[in-house]
Amino acid sequence: MSFFHTLQPASPPAAGLRRKLLPAALTMPLLMAACGGGNGDASAQQLTPAAACAELSTKAGLAATTLTTTYVAADTKRPGGAATGAFLSGHCVVTGAINPRVGVDGKNYAIGFQLSLPDNWNGRFLFIGGGGNDGILRDTSLSSSISGGTPSPLGQGFAVVSTDAGHTGTTASFGADPQARIDHAYNSYDKTAVAAKSLIATRYGRKPDHSYFSGCSGGGRQGMMFSQRFPDYFDAITAGAPAMRVSSGATVAAMWNTIQFDAIAPQDASGKRILSQAFSNADLNLVADAVKASCDAADGVADGLVNNVKACKFDPAVLQCNGAKGASCLSSAQVGALKSVFSGPRNSAGKALYAGQPWDPGLAAPGWRTWTLGSSTTATPDARYITLMVDALVNEFFTPPDLSFNPLAFNFDTDPARMEAYSAIYDTYRDDKLTAFKQRGGKMLFIHGMSDPIFSALDTMDYYERLAANNGGMAATQSFARTFLVPGMNHCSGGPATDNFDSIQAMVDWVEKGVAPDTIAAKALPANTFMPNRTRPLCPYPQFAKYKGAGNVEDASSFVCVAE
Template identity: 50%
Template sequence: MNILNRLPVILTLAVVGSAQAMDHSAEANCNSLSSVALQDTVVEKSVLVEAGPMPDSEASLPAHCLVRGTIESRVGNSGVAFGSKFELRLPVSWNGRFMFQGGSGTDGVVLPAYGERNQPKGNTPALAQGFAIVTTDGGHEDKDSSFGLDAKARTDWGYHSIDIVTQAAKMLLKAYYGRAQDYSYFVGCSNGGRQAMMMSQRFPDYFDGIVAGDPVFRLSASHIASMWDVNTFTAIAPKNADGKPVLSKAFSDSDLTLLSQSILQQCDALDGLRDGLVSNPAACHFNPRPLQCKGEKNDQCLSAAQISAMESSIAGPSDSKGNTLYSRWAWDPALSSEGWRTWKLGTSITEIPNAKKAGSSINAIRYVFVTPPAPELKAAAFDFDKDPQRMKASASFADASSTDLSAFRRHGGKIIFYHGMADPAISALDTQTYYQQLSKAQGGEQATQQFARFFQVPGMTHCNGGNGLDSFDTVSAITSWVEKGHAPDQLLATGQAMPGVSRPLCPFPSTARYSGTGDPNVAKNFSCR
């Protein structure tokens, strides 16, 4: 139920009342926010922060009001404290825009509300651009997903916290500035991308513009793929002196580089130019079989077991009857990048793996995605016939897979999807399939592109990084689309991995094609077709 309808809002500020609000100093206004009474909400801090450098960044932040609070505090199972904690930053020089900055993983921590977390590299934080920004911990504070033992905490994390924090933040914003925001945006990647899609589906009138990057929108299925990869690669990993497999050694860096180079040889030129990027992934039907060793294993070939394991990983998980349980993955040369190894294999030289898929994924499955929770479940014991059935119930609160965005369209909302084609955490092809289904449900490709566009990012891993071009400005793209009606016909991409190179990212299903003349390193010499 809408918090604004069910909760009487008592604004005890003398500043409430449009013009009167701005007559007070920024500091007085900010300090007074602790007196705003929202039922089930406690404002624990409201202080003015002077302009200065952003921590661990070259960016500078403007003077702003920092607000921290908690909504719906309660005590759950075993005396564990729950509540949707939030951080709201309100710049003194405001551009009239409000942004919800999406979270990551299974949340559990309130990230600084700067408007830059998990976004493509090189962009100015949205706070520094004049946006008011809010973040939340998703209703819990833990790092091992054990919040999932509490049924309400699961739902809070799935979508309820985003709902109530959005509404409370907008009320506090109105109290501070004396008026409501002109435009509202949700921008997130990974779990933040899932949250972004959730808002377009469950709360279609909350946001005018949404950016969903590398979205984990089918978490209940994507974690099955995590177990598939962990078990597939562990099965071929060399064993240590104790006879225990070492996951990180399933593929050496040389092995992955060999695969990467072979993918480029087979697929790079399919977009019309050999440039180190596979910009036409639909045409890439990579075959790793020619890399199989004819004799002993060496750095110039892969073993038959390695090839079989990589093909199995790319094909995605299935049950014993061959039924598909998730999605295929794209062959992208950035599988040789640090980010791909971090997620799939890790770097641990012991039998205890540190790959993200072997750690955070199994914890999430145990506590959040298996119903009832199964804290003792081991990755090696995951049953691909039985356990996926136990995970289906979690889709009701965690998945954002609906293609009914009709209410969002009626609201006038616009949404940008993007996904790194080398993402080792979430398959870019799963997002592509969702977009294709969305287009079918919303009247076809042309009709859908009037409010929703999907951009594939070759060479990028999860949200950023990889071997490609991972710097592009989605915030400017979504604000221009919402406020000026300028639909993004392309996004200009650059990246540290390819200095001096720029490319257009094209709305699916078009791809970047070289014109045949001009500098092939410059984006203007490419078109989307």
């Protein structure tokens, strides 16, 4: 029997049982903290921060884990190594490798993590999620990829951790190893969170007062995974543009979209299609302008943003040329491709295989093209649907892997079944109750850009509506989970959008002050050529930002959150 058939959905043990199953080496620092030991005792307090950092590598006592530590003195580094801005205070950077091993493919594996421990710890712990195929350690001096408006959490005093998800390198070739697949699905995040909390207890003499998770894309999926498999690990979770059905839905859509666009793309001299030229930038601007003409003013003002999402009923047929393709219209083939892509993939029986995409002006932004069409001027495409999603499909999402697979030959009747085995342990859309997470008081924020070309905002809206139906309705569900849509935003950031906001502070206020986010303040960065310096309120779904009828259109104070 192939070892890939051993992949099974894992039902996590109850929270209390999981704690009992923790290795003694991991629980010891917590016991020491409870008894006043560790770095909380008098002798430990006499150590300099640099000395306390150095001794972690030997004092931590984590089983099957190697650690290296580096102390970064105060005022010597800025977040992300930036050349300007405020310096960070002193902090200890711990780099760890859990369960190093040799895989069945002969490659070396370990669950790598980076944990930054500030001298001025504020009692908070933040896990920042990854994305793509992972394989790298995210810089823990930076913020989450869905909360770029948050000043460096490390600089604020958070202890911050990231993980490479159990493998190194950003390709999906690790899919040849069954354990690496499980690590990428859930195991690496569990092990990293437990190790980080143990190291925090060792360093400071107590466990965190509050624990938070924030991530986007794959990181959003990781946040949802924690809320389902390990519901007692975090007090609040931000799941941005969550890849909740990436291995059974969004990747199918990426193949569908690529096939539709490739079929209408012009050919080179040898007859091969040039994917990026299926639509020119001018063509996409035509579509964006038509969407605005149809839907923009439904929120009370024509300002370039489609806030009233549910009122938008756009049909690209209005752009179809009466004759030959011209600068002010689209060919019938282009209109047909757009209709097919925005409706979503289906099998031959007409069954929907993933959500379609909402019509939003952000489809003319560079971030949308990067995923769907790319910019290659040759028949070798560079769209992320090809460079990233096909890599994940053939190496990881298919069970067993199929490295010779041609994405343009994807069979929408039979190939989705080849993705179900991994979907059962990887995808997070099925649990639409979150019973344990809700019961222990957890808070959940979903954030999604309306012009995300890979994970549809419609899928997140559908999940949230199912969650509400299972938890007493929308009002009751908003006591522990809220969804915020960002008009114009591409995947996690970018586009004609107010995509700069502090969702981490929103979590902190909700958990520690009991202040639920009725709005999240958002702005466009000065470098945003679409709408520099604009501010807007992000509203909890199903509300949207509506113009009051008076006031500066560029200012958030001129808008109010309403539901219609």
